[in-house]
Amino acid sequence: MNDAKPRPATLDDVAREAGVSLATASRSLNGSNRKVAESYRQKVLQAAERLRYTPNLPAQAVARGGSATVSLLVSDIADPYFSSIAAGVARSAGQANLIMTMGMTDRRPEREVQLVRALRGQRPQVIIIAGSRVLDADETPALIEELSAYEEAGGHAVFIGRHDLPFRSVSIDNRGGSKRLAVALADIGYRRFALVMGPSALLTVRDREEGFLEGLTERGINLDPRLLLRRDFTRDGGAHAARELIAGPIQDVDMIFAASDVMAVGAMAELRAGGVRVPDHVGVAGFDDIPNLRDITPSLSTVHLPLEEIGQRAVQLAFAPTDAITSPPPVTADVVLRDSTPGRR
Amino acid sequence: MNDAKPRPATLDDVAREAGVSLATASRSLNGSNRKVAESYRQKVLQAAERLRYTPNLPAQAVARGGSATVSLLVSDIADPYFSSIAAGVARSAGQANLIMTMGMTDRRPEREVQLVRALRGQRPQVIIIAGSRVLDADETPALIEELSAYEEAGGHAVFIGRHDLPFRSVSIDNRGGSKRLAVALADIGYRRFALVMGPSALLTVRDREEGFLEGLTERGINLDPRLLLRRDFTRDGGAHAARELIAGPIQDVDMIFAASDVMAVGAMAELRAGGVRVPDHVGVAGFDDIPNLRDITPSLSTVHLPLEEIGQRAVQLAFAPTDAITSPPPVTADVVLRDSTPGRR
DNA sequence: GTGATGTGGGAAAGGGCTTTCCGCGAGCCC
DNA sequence: GGGCTCGCGGAAAGCCCTTTCCCACATCAC
Numbered sequence A, B: 001m002n003d004a005k006p007r008p009a010t011l012d013d014v015a016r017e018a019g020v021s022l023a024t025a026s027r028s029l030n031g032s033n034r035k036v037a038e039s040y041r042q043k044v045l046q047a048a049e050r051l052r053y054t055p056n057l058p059a060q061a062v063a064r065g066g067s068a069t070v071s072l073l074v075s076d077i078a079d080p081y082f083s084s085i086a087a088g089v090a091r092s093a094g095q096a097n098l099i100m101t102m103g104m105t106d107r108r109p110e111r112e113v114q115l116v117r118a119l120r121g122q123r124p125q126v127i128i129i130a131g132s133r134v135l136d137a138d139e140t141p142a143l144i145e146e147l148s149a150y151e152e153a154g155g156h157a158v159f160i161g162r163h164d165l166p167f168r169s170v171s172i173d174n175r176g177g178s179k180r181l182a183v184a185l186a187d188i189g190y191r192r193f194a195l196v197m198g199p200s201a202l203l204t205v206r207d208r209e210e211g212f213l214e215g216l217t218e219r220g221i222n223l224d225p226r227l228l229l230r231r232d233f234t235r236d237g238g239a240h241a242a243r244e245l246i247a248g249p250i251q252d253v254d255m256i257f258a259a260s261d262v263m264a265v266g267a268m269a270e271l272r273a274g275g276v277r278v279p280d281h282v283g284v285a286g287f288d289d290i291p292n293l294r295d296i297t298p299s300l301s302t303v304h305l306p307l308e309e310i311g312q313r314a315v316q317l318a319f320a321p322t323d324a325i326t327s328p329p330p331v332t333a334d335v336v337l338r339d340s341t342p343g344r345r
Numbered sequence C: 001g002t003g004a005t006g007t008g009g010g011a012a013a014g015g016g017c018t019t020t021c022c023g024c025g026a027g028c029c030c
Numbered sequence D: 001g002g003g004c005t006c007g008c009g010g011a012a013a014g015c016c017c018t019t020t021c022c023c024a025c026a027t028c029a030c
Helices: A011-018 A022-030 A038-051 A057-064 A080-095 A109-121 A140-152 A174-187 A203-218 A235-247 A261-273 A307-319 B011-018 B022-030 B038-051 B057-064 B080-095 B109-121 B140-152 B174-187 B203-218 B235-247 B261-273 B307-319
Strands: A069-074 A099-104 A126-129 A156-160 A168-170 A193-197 A228-230 A255-258 A283-285 A302-304 A334-336 B069-074 B099-104 B126-129 B156-160 B168-170 B193-197 B228-230 B255-258 B283-285 B302-304 B334-336
Touching: A011 A022, A011 A038, A022 A038, A057 B057, A069 A080, A069 A109, A080 A099, A080 A307, A080 B080, A080 B099, A099 A109, A099 B080, A109 A126, A109 A140, A126 A307, A140 A156, A156 A307, A168 A307, A174 A203, A174 A255, A174 A283, A174 A302, A174 A334, A193 A203, A193 A235, A193 A261, A228 A235, A235 A255, A235 A261, A255 A261, A261 A283, B011 B022, B011 B038, B022 B038, B069 B080, B069 B109, B080 B099, B080 B307, B099 B109, B109 B126, B109 B140, B126 B307, B140 B156, B156 B307, B168 B307, B174 B203, B174 B255, B174 B283, B174 B302, B174 B334, B193 B203, B193 B235, B193 B261, B228 B235, B235 B255, B235 B261, B255 B261, B261 B283
Parallel strands: A069 A099, A069 A126, A126 A156, A156 A168, A193 A228, A193 A255, A255 A283, B069 B099, B069 B126, B126 B156, B156 B168, B193 B228, B193 B255, B255 B283
Antiparallel strands: A099 B099, A302 A334, B302 B334
16 A cells, blocks of 8 residues: 555645755746746656646635635526626636636525625635626625625625626616617517516616617607516516417507517517417517527527627626726627518508 | 725634634534534624624635535536536535536637646536547547546546546437437438538537437438538537538438537528428427527427436536446436427328 | 543644745855 | 845745644543
């Protein structure tokens, strides 16, 4: 028995193997501001290679007082909206040589606070919160306090699409985007709108809804309040709303705007099942421009969001100098009209 | 200036605040096997609350010799296949009170080895590798060595859908699933097949392809080799293949099997653009049963994979006792026939 | 009353790394 | 040529925990 306790090689091992001190080994392997003679450096690098040394990241984190990590909090990573953002974050993190850790809240606000605590324990460089969180949740003060403590300790908290909290945020022009969409739809002839929205406690939903209504108003169109439906902010929520429309006032509608592509797709499926033809009987539009949904039929009019870029921006924003962060321009949200809204005349 | 160096509260602070020793504080907060008098425990818990103490996870990791973490390696988190698996992993990890860290390889094998090294540095409990990796890549030996070292040091490596390596693995019945699909399609009358596959170096692709061919053979059907197309294992790969079919032998085809739903969707979009009607002119089937793609029209026949469950199983498998791991049963892969393959007679 | 047994707090030794600080030899100036 | 700075290796302190080990004290049995 030679290896009673198999354990990864430590920096000590490397130093011994190379015949140098611990300090020199450390300096050689991660380049400090102190120079190391090339001959020593080579010896260390070779020893490390020979021993298949991997630095113990937690140990580095504890010695440096922070870990090379960015933490991302999402509602549901299986949702394409979040997975696209996550891809952007992962990519940027990789470039900055950071590892990404992820928490999933399952859309429960109390999980969110818990997870922030847990993630904070990692002492990450950055915490990015991408859940479209609930406005006025009981947990909000706790969350704010948790994040403030985190920032005081030197971390950076960044929200995505949540400009109402005292933290940096990548703001998304939800409001402007859906306003422009409303105007565009009105301009190609739609008049009788129905809105399929999520819970109004979600800021994202609220912004998209208000923006759309603004756009309608601007074109002199009123929304019948009965035609503002509110369901879960999911595919099934969209389907339920559509079922309700079919059962009742679908005759009075020539255009359905859903708060997200995912909801729009659910609604379209239900409309089809109910014999309502899209876009002949009614047009449908969504929001987000989810890449994987681009191939549905008829192709969905929507507002394009550069989701990956949003993830990347969040990471950049975290490292931006403090004075540059006051008001980063919002991410563009461009209207894309496709086959689901050919227009009415 | 009272707080020259704002830093999170440490366990020392808590102990001092509570008037007990460091040891007692530690024992109170994470319950060791040593008992702590309730009165002391309470004092500690309250002090911790007062100071908003969060344990420094890296420090715990270094003291305990491993971090409460599971690492997941995926090709592309924006791909719904991987994001669904990730959701399962995240969920299971959360239940086990572990934090999930993620690496994205962008489908580059050399990134994979790099990332395994980096993730290994975290000293996670588990490393899950979900990329459908390249067979016989030059990097495979390095990867194996890296993971072996990791396991020797006490970690658990788990592959998803990669049963050819000397590690635990959640195996997916790709072969059986596509064989059954082929048989089912033959049984409803399809005879002239085209296969839209990804690179044959991907084990997943190879299994699906061979399984399908087996099924065809079983029904006495031969595949014209010209009708086996190989493109990128992506949406655009599917589209390219479809374009090629349209340009040539589409007349000889009544059924297109794509190696994944994503490819199938790309192909369908291209067929539609080229004026080939699905399913009237040609049927289309995919593989995976991606939830977000269930609403496309016509609804896609496919082989259902319980992706979230696969993620969960991977975590469970990592913690399973060693003797239970030799051959966990493969995940089921059930054929689901929908509107894209109504049958021929 | 005395020794055996147990209980649980606290001091201290890690655990793997970074970084400060010390000291020594080499090069420099006048 | 003597006093200096400068460059760079190495010893050691420190980061924040966990866990072992010691010990004081209480309980109990006979």
